[in-house]
Amino acid sequence: MYKKILLWIDGSEDAHKAVTKVMNFYKVWNSQIVAFHSIKHHKVTPAVSIYGSVPVDIQAYGMLHDEYSKLGKQILDSTKQNFEEVGVPIETRLIEDLKPERYAIEAAEDEEFDLIVLGSKGHHSKLKMLLGTVAAYKVNNAKCDVLIIR
Numbered sequence: 001m002y003k004k005i006l007l008w009i010d011g012s013e014d015a016h017k018a019v020t021k022v023m024n025f026y027k028v029w030n031s032q033i034v035a036f037h038s039i040k041h042h043k044v045t046p047a048v049s050i051y052g053s054v055p056v057d058i059q060a061y062g063m064l065h066d067e068y069s070k071l072g073k074q075i076l077d078s079t080k081q082n083f084e085e086v087g088v089p090i091e092t093r094l095i096e097d098l099k100p101e102r103y104a105i106e107a108a109e110d111e112e113f114d115l116i117v118l119g120s121k122g123h124h125s126k127l128k129m130l131l132g133t134v135a136a137y138k139v140n141n142a143k144c145d146v147l148i149i150r
Contacts, residue, residue, distance in 0.1 A: 001029055001114075002025060002029050002031050002114040002115040002145070003029070003031055003032060003114055004031065004032045004034070004111065004112060004113045004114050004115075005022055005025060005031045005032070005033050005034070005113065005114065005115045005116075005117060006034050006036070006104060006107055006108055006111075006113040006115070006116045006117070007019065007022050007033060007034065007035040007036070007116075007117045007118070008035075008036060008037075008038075008100055008104055008116070008117070008118040008119075009035050009036070009037050009075055009076070009079050010037060010075065010100075010119070011037075011071075011075045012119055013119070014118075014119025014120050014149055014150060015118070015119040016119075017119060017149045017150070018117050018118055018119045018147075018149040019035075019079055019082060019083075021117065021147070021149055022117050023082075023083065023086055023088050026088045027088075031114075031115075032091075033083070033088070033089070033090045033091070034090070034091045034092075034093060034107075034111075034113075035076065035079050035080075035083075035090055035091070035092050035093070036076075036092070036093040036094070036095050036100070036103065036104075036107070037072040037075050037076050037092075037093075037094055037095065037100075038072075038095040038096075038098060038099060038100035038103055039065070039068035039069055039071075039072045039094070039095070039096055040095065040096065040097065040098055040099045040100070040103075065096075069094065069096065072094045073094060076092040076093075076094060077092075079092065080092050101141075104116050104118075104142070105141050105142055105143075108142055108143065108144050109143055113144055114144055114145065115144060115145045115146070115147060116142055116144060116145070116146045116147070117146075117147045117148075117149065118146075118147075118148060118149070119148070119149050119150075120148045120149060120150045
């Protein structure tokens with residue numbers, strides 16, 4: 001039924017549940033699976049006060065970027081290893097320039113994914129009602145099916 005699945009992972013418990021679900025989908029549909037992690041939502045922006053933006057050391061931004069990239073690579077490597085251990089092929093992508101919700105929508109359209117899978121809650125933000133803000137955005141904007149795992 002689903003030939004191409006896009007899986008968003010962030011290292012959270014719900015993302016791990018999504019990984020397990022997608023592994024089972026592969027066994028049924030032999031789907032192509034692409035997992036991605038975006039570091040864009042982690043980035044800190046300068047504080048803004050009534051006096052304007054507060055200057056922030058650019059070196060600190062570089063260090064944060066490097067740490068988030070390192071963590072993202074670890075999450076992707078761990079996910080890839082989990083898939084390989086059960087014989088499920090997977091492609092992984094570290095996204096540095098787009099927020100996860102924007103990347104998922106654009107990739108789904110550009111690469112014709114049939115299904116986007118993600119956990120309902122993650123490390124990226126606080127809950128927005130019952131779903132995370134990323135999940136809510138994807139449900140409302142995706143042109144393909146979206147499966148949210150709790």
